Amino acid sequence: MTVPRTDLALEAADDLAARTKKISPPEGIRRLESLQEGYAVTDIRITNDAGAQALGRPVGRYITVDLRPYFDRQRTFFHRAVWCIAQQLRALLPDAGPRSQILVAGLGNRAMTPDAIGPAAVENLLVTRHMVRTLPRQFRGFTPVSALCTGVLARTGLETLELIQGAAAHIRPTAVIAIDALAARSRDRLCATVQLSDTGLTPGSGVGNHRRAVDRAALGVPVIAVGVPTVIDGAALCGDELNIYSGNDDQVVPLLSLGGKGVISVVSNVKPELVHNCCKAWFDGDTAKARELQLEMLPLCDALFCEVNPIPVKYAMNVLGWEAGECRLPLVEPGDAHKEQIEQALQAAGLIKE
Numbered sequence: 001m002t003v004p005r006t007d008l009a010l011e012a013a014d015d016l017a018a019r020t021k022k023i024s025p026p027e028g029i030r031r032l033e034s035l036q037e038g039y040a041v042t043d044i045r046i047t048n049d050a051g052a053q054a055l056g057r058p059v060g061r062y063i064t065v066d067l068r069p070y071f072d073r074q075r076t077f078f079h080r081a082v083w084c085i086a087q088q089l090r091a092l093l094p095d096a097g098p099r100s101q102i103l104v105a106g107l108g109n110r111a112m113t114p115d116a117i118g119p120a121a122v123e124n125l126l127v128t129r130h131m132v133r134t135l136p137r138q139f140r141g142f143t144p145v146s147a148l149c150t151g152v153l154a155r156t157g158l159e160t161l162e163l164i165q166g167a168a169a170h171i172r173p174t175a176v177i178a179i180d181a182l183a184a185r186s187r188d189r190l191c192a193t194v195q196l197s198d199t200g201l202t203p204g205s206g207v208g209n210h211r212r213a214v215d216r217a218a219l220g221v222p223v224i225a226v227g228v229p230t231v232i233d234g235a236a237l238c239g240d241e242l243n244i245y246s247g248n249d250d251q252v253v254p255l256l257s258l259g260g261k262g263v264i265s266v267v268s269n270v271k272p273e274l275v276h277n278c279c280k281a282w283f284d285g286d287t288a289k290a291r292e293l294q295l296e297m298l299p300l301c302d303a304l305f306c307e308v309n310p311i312p313v314k315y316a317m318n319v320l321g322w323e324a325g326e327c328r329l330p331l332v333e334p335g336d337a338h339k340e341q342i343e344q345a346l347q348a349a350g351l352i353k354e
Contacts, residue, residue: 184229
């Protein structure tokens with residue numbers, strides 16, 4: 001069974017309770033539930049390493065606000081939701097008195113709807129640092145707030161942490177609020193839940209693209225993470241009805257270990273028994289044998305992907321006498337160096353006899 005990932009501590013705690021069949025949380029985990037402003041609030045506190053290991057999250061506090069009552073469109077429920085979330089945020093922020101200064105970082109790609117939570121939040125944020133500095137008497141009741149959108153590494157060439165570190169070093173905030181999209185396990189929580197935590201976050205973790213963590217250890221000040229789940233694993237929607245196959249011969253065993261059912265293979269065109277036996281060993285429970293065969297497969301993988309597919313595999317099949325034919329334009333035969341690499345790999349695999 002494939003277990004979809006989740007960034008929500010609440011879902012992780014529910015899964016843990018279902019697995020252990022225990023009503024009360026294990027040692028190191030506290031769970032407090034309340035109704036505030038008409039919204040269900042769950043406060044999960046991980047207090048030691050045992051609790052952190054059980055939930056797979058750092059020691060800290062994770063507050064989840066269920067916003068589904070808002071969708072009933074009852075009067076005042078938007079304002080009550082805002083007030084409810086503000087109360088939770090205030091509980092996590094440090095109290096530094098009149099010298100408080102907050103840096104808000106909106107993480108994510110504004111050009112991709114499910115990843116645009118951070119930039120969208122910053123666009124709707126009232127920033128006040130410049131007003132307080134320019135007119136201190138008129139804005140003396142305001143906390144100085146600065147904001148930046150970090151974008152994504154592919155567009156900026158800079159890690160999210162590097163950008164936040166640069167801004168934090170200049171303005172010296174009391175705390176950083178990092179806003180990002182999350183992944184949920186339940187579709188009922190998509191865009192209907194807010195999670196706040198005092199443990200920081202790892203950009204891109206919701207889609208499995210882990211970057212350097214934005215947390216207190218990296219910035220030297222408290223980092224409050226605010227997230228809204230906007231994505232969900234396909235496996236969570238389809239359950240065991242979704243059959244996942246590896247598309248890469250060099251990642252057969254890793255994907256099988258995550259619940260995959262097999263591989264759409266290129267290596268099988270030249271040595272099908274190797275790929276078959278690797279998968280069979282895994283399904284038979286012989287992990288060591290599957291790993292051994294996966295490693296044996298790697299030289300063939302390297303050779304058969306030395307150029308754009310299917311150029312190398314068609315050449316290999318022709319070398320083996322299986323008359324796969326020539327590549328159609330714009331594809332052409334591999335270069336001489338790659339031909340040699342392919343032939344050497346076939347020979348090493350015992351497919352070409354001396």
